[in-house]
Amino acid sequence: MKRRDFLKILGVGGVGTGLGYFFGKASKPPAAELIPYLNPPVDVIPGVANWYPSLCTQCSAGCGIHVRVMEGRAKKIEGNPLHPINKGKLCARGQASLQALYNPDRIKKPLKRRGDRGKGDFEEITWEEGLSILSKNLLSLSEKGEADKLYLLTSQIRGSLNKLLNSFMVSYGSPNYLQYELFQNKNLLYANQVTMGVNAIPHYDIANTKYLLSFGADFSSTWISPVSYSYAYGQMRQGEDGIRGKLVQIEPRLSLTGANADEWVPAKPGTEGVLALAIAYAIVEDGYYKGPDAASWKALLSEYSPKDAAVVTEVAEGRIREIAKEFGQTRPSLAIGGENLARYENGMSGLVAVNILNHLAGNIGIRGGVIPNSNGSRTIDFKNNIAAFATAASASKVKTLLVYDTNPVFTTPKAMKTEESLRNIPFIASFSSFMDETTAMADLILPAHTSLEDWGDDFADPSVGYPVATLMQPAVSSFFNTMGLGDIILSLAKGVGGRVKDKMPWNGFSDYLKDAWKEKYSKDKDMLASALTFDEFWNQLLTRGGWWPAEQAKVKAVAVSPKGIEAHISKASSRFEGEEKGFPLYLTTYAHSSYLDGRGANLPWLQELPDPMTSVVWGSWIEVNPMTAKKLGIKEGDTVTVESPFGKVTAHVYLYPGIRPDTVSMPIGQGHSAFGRYAKDTGSNPIEILPFMEDPETGEIALNSTRVRISRTTESEKMVKIEGSTKELGRNIVQTISPEEFKRMNKEVS
Amino acid sequence: MKKFILYIIIGAATFMMGYTINGLYSPDLSPVQPIPFSHKIHAGTNKIPCMYCHIYAENSRHAGVPNIKRCMGCHSIIRTDSPLIQTLQTLTSYWEKKEPIPWVKVYNLPDHVYFPHKRHVKAGVPCQRCHGDVANMDRITRETVSFGIPYVRVSPLKMGWCLECHKNEAQKYIGTPVKNGTDCWTCHN
Numbered sequence: 044m045k046r047r048d049f050l051k052i053l054g055v056g057g058v059g060t061g062l063g064y065f066f067g068k069a070s071k072p073p074a075a076e077l078i079p080y081l082n083p084p085v086d087v088i089p090g091v092a093n094w095y096p097s098l099c100t101q102c103s104a105g106c107g108i109h110v111r112v113m114e115g116r117a118k119k120i121e122g123n124p125l126h127p128i129n130k131g132k133l134c135a136r137g138q139a140s141l142q143a144l145y146n147p148d149r150i151k152k153p154l155k156r157r158g159d160r161g162k163g164d165f166e167e168i169t170w171e172e173g174l175s176i177l178s179k180n181l182l183s184l185s186e187k188g189e190a191d192k193l194y195l196l197t198s199q200i201r202g203s204l205n206k207l208l209n210s211f212m213v214s215y216g217s218p219n220y221l222q223y224e225l226f227q228n229k230n231l232l233y234a235n236q237v238t239m240g241v242n243a244i245p246h247y248d249i250a251n252t253k254y255l256l257s258f259g260a261d262f263s264s265t266w267i268s269p270v271s272y273s274y275a276y277g278q279m280r281q282g283e284d285g286i287r288g289k290l291v292q293i294e295p296r297l298s299l300t301g302a303n304a305d306e307w308v309p310a311k312p313g314t315e316g317v318l319a320l321a322i323a324y325a326i327v328e329d330g331y332y333k334g335p336d337a338a339s340w341k342a343l344l345s346e347y348s349p350k351d352a353a354v355v356t357e358v359a360e361g362r363i364r365e366i367a368k369e370f371g372q373t374r375p376s377l378a379i380g381g382e383n384l385a386r387y388e389n390g391m392s393g394l395v396a397v398n399i400l401n402h403l404a405g406n407i408g409i410r411g412g413v414i415p416n417s418n419g420s421r422t423i424d425f426k427n428n429i430a431a432f433a434t435a436a437s438a439s440k441v442k443t444l445l446v447y448d449t450n451p452v453f454t455t456p457k458a459m460k461t462e463e464s465l466r467n468i469p470f471i472a473s474f475s476s477f478m479d480e481t482t483a484m485a486d487l488i489l490p491a492h493t494s495l496e497d498w499g500d501d502f503a504d505p506s507v508g509y510p511v512a513t514l515m516q517p518a519v520s521s522f523f524n525t526m527g528l529g530d531i532i533l534s535l536a537k538g539v540g541g542r543v544k545d546k547m548p549w550n551g552f553s554d555y556l557k558d559a560w561k562e563k564y565s566k567d568k569d570m571l572a573s574a575l576t577f578d579e580f581w582n583q584l585l586t587r588g589g590w591w592p593a594e595q596a597k598v599k600a601v602a603v604s605p606k607g608i609e610a611h612i613s614k615a616s617s618r619f620e621g622e623e624k625g626f627p628l629y630l631t632t633y634a635h636s637s638y639l640d641g642r643g644a645n646l647p648w649l650q651e652l653p654d655p656m657t658s659v660v661w662g663s664w665i666e667v668n669p670m671t672a673k674k675l676g677i678k679e680g681d682t683v684t685v686e687s688p689f690g691k692v693t694a695h696v697y698l699y700p701g702i703r704p705d706t707v708s709m710p711i712g713q714g715h716s717a718f719g720r721y722a723k724d725t726g727s728n729p730i731e732i733l734p735f736m737e738d739p740e741t742g743e744i745a746l747n748s749t750r751v752r753i754s755r756t757t758e759s760e761k762m763v764k765i766e767g768s769t770k771e772l773g774r775n776i777v778q779t780i781s782p783e784e785f786k787r788m789n790k791e792v793s
Numbered sequence: 794m795k796k797f798i799l800y801i802i803i804g805a806a807t808f809m810m811g812y813t814i815n816g817l818y819s820p821d822l823s824p825v826q827p828i829p830f831s832h833k834i835h836a837g838t839n840k841i842p843c844m845y846c847h848i849y850a851e852n853s854r855h856a857g858v859p860n861i862k863r864c865m866g867c868h869s870i871i872r873t874d875s876p877l878i879q880t881l882q883t884l885t886s887y888w889e890k891k892e893p894i895p896w897v898k899v900y901n902l903p904d905h906v907y908f909p910h911k912r913h914v915k916a917g918v919p920c921q922r923c924h925g926d927v928a929n930m931d932r933i934t935r936e937t938v939s940f941g942i943p944y945v946r947v948s949p950l951k952m953g954w955c956l957e958c959h960k961n962e963a964q965k966y967i968g969t970p971v972k973n974g975t976d977c978w979t980c981h982n
Contacts, residue, residue, distance in 0.1 A: 063811025
């Protein structure tokens with residue numbers, strides 16, 4: 044070997060060894076530190092999760108949840124298996140509430156307005172400062188004798204917090220405590236009140252019914268208590284006693300529930316109430332109603348013969364009679380009226396018609412029918428609604444507004460001028476944790492905890508036939524510099540002093556909550572029997588997640604009388620704004636299955652969750668029947684202007700065969716102008732272009748109330764959706780079986 | 794051309810050598826800890842059982858580093874005169890500052906490996922099997938000295954080493970190989 048080669052080999056070897064050594068070093072995991080606790084909390088084992096039972100507040104269904112907490116951080120949320128409402132299940136919105144806790148756009152400190160109102164220019168202040176600003180404002184208001192000009196506007200809070208807020212307002216001297224949400228079921232409450240005399244939404248026993256007639260109730264994604272109803276629907280379809288329940292869905296736009304139905308009846312929008320009465324008439328006329336007052340029912344319903352109704356509703360007479368036959372003969376059957384029916388301008392009367400149907404078929408107060416809830420002791424003031432508040436505000440009758448967890452600027456039509464009336468209020472304080480459209484109008488923001496950080500309780504309404512109470516406990520300590528709403532109110536009471544302070548001697552909301560439950564415990568003999576001492580009972584509450592009786596109470600029958608009901612039935616089909624010539628299409632709106640009324644739009648998990656029917660992710664769309672689209676010369680993805688007499692929005696076209704050709708539909712929830720980085724400037728909000736039209740008796744704002752015209756713009760884009768085609772193209776993906784076949788197979792097996 | 798191939802072969806061989814040398818003799822096998830804590834005194838001389846301090850080993854995937862209060866539980870009574878315990882940069886100073894001690898991790902598994910202490914302890918694998926003769930170590934190290942040369946490591950923490958035990962040595966503890974012990978998802982989940 045030459046000396047030269049030897050040196051070369053030595054060189055190559057040396058460089059190789061060096062490279063190998065440093066490669067080995069670089070490929071090792073980086074040095075890590077082990078940080079022990081200084082003084083560990085008693086119930087924490089690093090690496091082992093604690094599950095805390097609590098309450099989901101993403102909608103007002105009142106589901107019980109278990110929060111998985113590891114080393115003080117909430118990691119996952121599941122349903123509470125013991126809870127009678129959701130039975131261990133949880134919907135996407137509940138799962139995503141974790142992101143409300145960790146949301147980067149949360150208001151992390153109290154804020155004071157610096158620039159012009161609504162411009163979003165705030166400065167950070169301390170809690171002492173914030174609370175003193177607000178209590179000074181309240182003091183000066185009551186000194187001027189204008190205590191009744193304080194308004195408190197919240198979401199549908201039930202339970203002890205509601206009581207606390209109420210006693211704060213009463214002792215301060217203001218009667219103006221108002222709860223407002225877009226989906227508050229006021230029409231349903233009112234209809235049940237006038238027909239059955241019950242002040243609460245009843246339990247619809249979907250699980251045990253054999254024939255479910257749904258008037259636009261999308262119970263599997265958004266209606267009232269979707270987790271509970273979906274679970275029940277599963278049981279109904281399983282047909283545990285050998286009979287698989289049948290579902291008939293009546294709605295102009297095929298919802299997720301409609302897609303699961305055996306039959307879809309796309310009646311003309313606004314005529315569903317008439318259709319219900321026509322079915323009722325057919326039930327009486329064809330002799331399926333056996334009551335002694337059949338004659339007076341027939342007289343009452345005489346204007347709604349199926350023959351005439353067929354012309355109005357565009358549902359064939361034979362089909363109406365067939366539904367009447369099946370509904371009247373199947374035992375038990377159940378009719379429900381959902382948001383689509385309830386949100387017409389005369390929605391309440393449609394729901395009355397549904398109750399009449401239930402009565403005629405003998406479904407009220409039976410298993411598998413309508414089971415009245417007994418916890419309906421509350422009274423609802425239908426006159427004290429958001430429109431009345433807006434009127435008062437524009438008449439300068441509101442001096443100070445406190446607002447919590449509700450967003451009327453986003454959820455009321457532009458035609459109602461909520462934003463303008465808010466500008467008329469001298470001082471607005473918001474307790475919201477997020478900068479939503481209404482909070483952006485505030486002068487002072489005192490951010491409240493999210494539900495995972497706070498104490499509370501809830502009495503589910505509707506319940507499941509017997510009372511269910513759920514306890515909310517802090518699963519984690521507060522993530523930012525926020526404060527529970529109950530604690531804020533109690534500190535305000537101390538700041539205001541006088542009578543308000545005397546009425547509220549508690550140091551914190553957790554004390555108040557415990558005292559409230561102590562009182563309940565001392566009065567309820569079932570609770571007394573369940574534990575020896577109150578502390579034991581309280582621990583039981585905290586570990587189980589709430590209180591509900593072990594057995595279901597007996598169901599009581601309630602009769603509906605034809606007397607006096609006539610006043611609540613609307614003769615005509617619902618009104619729609621806009622002339623048919625200029626505005627040829629009906630607009631129906633519906634709650635998006637993940638954003639509901641828009642409150643979920645700031646959670647990225649929900650934003651990236653495809654809509655179950657269209658599979659569209661992000662953005663807003665308008666559903667147009669392919670036939671209509673062809674006539675208008677538009678195709679999928681085209682940006683169109685949707686114009687009503689009250690304004691216009693833009694949306695992308697989604698071609699949807701599951702909608703009537705004379706109807707277009709838009710989901711509610713997107714189109715925020717504030718509400719954090721994930722919600723802001725995404726999609727459009729169809730509520731903006733709605734007329735301000737209330738149900739005359741309940742004050743519920745109609746959502747299906749206008750006609751629109753759509754016109755193409757020059758823009759177009761590819762829809763962001765996960766489905767390629769709406770058809771299965773012979774791939775046999777969706778295998779179906781008719782009820783008759785199912786019955787036959789069941790017999791063969793057993 | 795022949796020479797070029799030779800250089801490549803030599804380069805590759807020495808690369809592997811360098812890599813192995815790094816693996817075997819890298820100084821992070823026995824990192825310096827923030828305070829001069831001695832396992833030899835605690836576990837060796839005084840025979841304190843492992844799980845008296847590493848309290849979570851039986852219940853969690855983490856064995857757990859003792860919290861400072863647990864240390865002080867003894868040391869507010871025992872050896873209160875020792876300068877190594879009572880002076881600056883030692884146990885007491887951390888306790889007085891109310892700060893945890895930032896221990897340096899010796900056995901550091903990558904994130905894609907799920908290793909539960911609980912299952913191994915419950916199966917009866919002695920702590921020393923993987924952590925070595927801790928009772929004779931002042932500072933925790935993964936080096937073992939044989940014939941005066943520190944080169945055999947206590948645990949290589951490589952996948953083959955894990956699997957070897959799951960297949961064969963496990964029989965010593967539980968009588969059979971580990972059930973699904975060689976499935977990917979057993980450890981990588």
